[in-house]
Amino acid sequence: MKQLNWGIIGLGKMARIFAEDLVQVETARLYAAASRTIDKATAFATDFNAEKAYSSYEELIEDEKIDVVYIATPHAFHFDLAMQSLRAKKHVLCEKPMCMNVQQTKELIAEAKKQKRFLMEAIWTRFMPTTKKLLELLNENRIGKLISVEADFGFKPKMNLESRLFKKSLGGGSLLDIGIYPVFLSLLCLGKPSKINALARKTTTGVDYSCYMLFDYATEEKAILKSTFENQTPCEAELFGTKGSIKLHSRFHHSEQLEVLDEQRNTVEIFELPYQGNGYIHEIEEVNSCIQQGKTESNLLSHQFSLDLVKILEDVKKQIGLTY
Ligand SMILES: NC(=O)c1ccc[n+]([C@@H]2O[C@H](COP(=O)([O-])OP(=O)(O)OC[C@H]3O[C@@H](n4cnc5c(N)ncnc54)[C@H](OP(=O)(O)O)[C@@H]3O)[C@@H](O)[C@H]2O)c1
Numbered sequence: 065m066k067q068l069n070w071g072i073i074g075l076g077k078m079a080r081i082f083a084e085d086l087v088q089v090e091t092a093r094l095y096a097a098a099s100r101t102i103d104k105a106t107a108f109a110t111d112f113n114a115e116k117a118y119s120s121y122e123e124l125i126e127d128e129k130i131d132v133v134y135i136a137t138p139h140a141f142h143f144d145l146a147m148q149s150l151r152a153k154k155h156v157l158c159e160k161p162m163c164m165n166v167q168q169t170k171e172l173i174a175e176a177k178k179q180k181r182f183l184m185e186a187i188w189t190r191f192m193p194t195t196k197k198l199l200e201l202l203n204e205n206r207i208g209k210l211i212s213v214e215a216d217f218g219f220k221p222k223m224n225l226e227s228r229l230f231k232k233s234l235g236g237g238s239l240l241d242i243g244i245y246p247v248f249l250s251l252l253c254l255g256k257p258s259k260i261n262a263l264a265r266k267t268t269t270g271v272d273y274s275c276y277m278l279f280d281y282a283t284e285e286k287a288i289l290k291s292t293f294e295n296q297t298p299c300e301a302e303l304f305g306t307k308g309s310i311k312l313h314s315r316f317h318h319s320e321q322l323e324v325l326d327e328q329r330n331t332v333e334i335f336e337l338p339y340q341g342n343g344y345i346h347e348i349e350e351v352n353s354c355i356q357q358g359k360t361e362s363n364l365l366s367h368q369f370s371l372d373l374v375k376i377l378e379d380v381k382k383q384i385g386l387t388y
Pocket of ligand 1: 073074075076077078079098099100101104136137138139141159160161186187188228234240241
């Protein structure tokens with residue numbers, strides 16, 4: 065397999081954790097890094113042995129040697145940067161949430177198709193060994209017919225109203241930052257809800273501090289989901305079926321342990337399923353493999369999936385009166 069040249073945009077916390085994994089993937093080469101400040105780009109490039117350091121995102125996007133751009137800025141800038149990258153004929157892996165709304169998502173997907181370039185939302189959970197096992201168990205009907213999915217994601221960051229977590233212009237709020245994971249899990253396991261109920265507690269910056277969601281489905285299943293920046297919560301997910309349940313241990317979105325309770329036999333089976341590196345290697349390998357095969361999207365995290373996901377987030381936002 066040919067080595068693909070990757071460029072990273074927005075050198076914050078996520079970019080570093082991701083780069084630690086990227087440099088371990090044989091089919092990838094961390095070729096360039098771009099920051100708004102040259103010192104930061106140079107330090108990053110030195111730390112990860114990247115050939116190029118750019119002081120503007122645009123310079124990286126225009127570099128003809130780059131195959132794939134990884135976007136790790138605050139959410140509010142994802143759409144513009146992904147669009148610029150696709151127009152410059154780059155493949156794109158964009159951090160979650162890929163876009164702020166349905167319209168942006170549709171436009172990006174159309175551009176990826178037009179340019180014949182790969183585009184994917186970086187939901188690493190989809191590529192975890194536990195997620196693969198979870199879907200296998202559900203397909204084998206191990207817990208019978210699904211009744212409900214329950215998942216929470218909460219932590220208590222320092223209250224900094226200027227940070228991307230709280231600032232509206234940067235796409236702040238718990239729903240888009242971490243609530244996306246419980247919603248992702250419900251979509252993966254139950255599909256699209258027929259009815260959404262949601263309530264929030266707001267910050268003084270007008271974004272959701274906590275978001276409480278209850279989804280209903282045409283076939284009567286339910287999802288009970290929560291995200292919060294107000295408390296450290298268990299960060300677990302549990303799926304209940306007619307014959308038992310499956311629990312994804314904390315933190316469920318990158319769990320390495322899955323527990324199956326068989327209510328008929330009264331047994332508990334535990335699967336230990338470690339991920340590689342920091343957990344991003346599986347996602348990176350999927351991107352590289354799809355690009356090598358000439359695909360514009362992944363079957364595991366398709367364009368339609370991202371559209372369905374952002375539509376649900378948009379419906380929740382409407383319910384809690386959250387606008388950007
Ligand atoms: N998949 C995951 O596991 C995971 C985990 C955490 C975060 N994320 C996602 O990754 C993205 C970045 O999160 P992060 O935690 O890395 O954030 P962060 O530490 O704040 O870094 C974001 C970077 O974006 C750049 N940036 C551009 N314009 C900015 C602005 N106006 N204000 C602040 N930063 C700006 C900055 O890089 P330069 O100064 O170098 O230009 C900054 O360092 C988010 O979309 C988040 O949802 C994903």
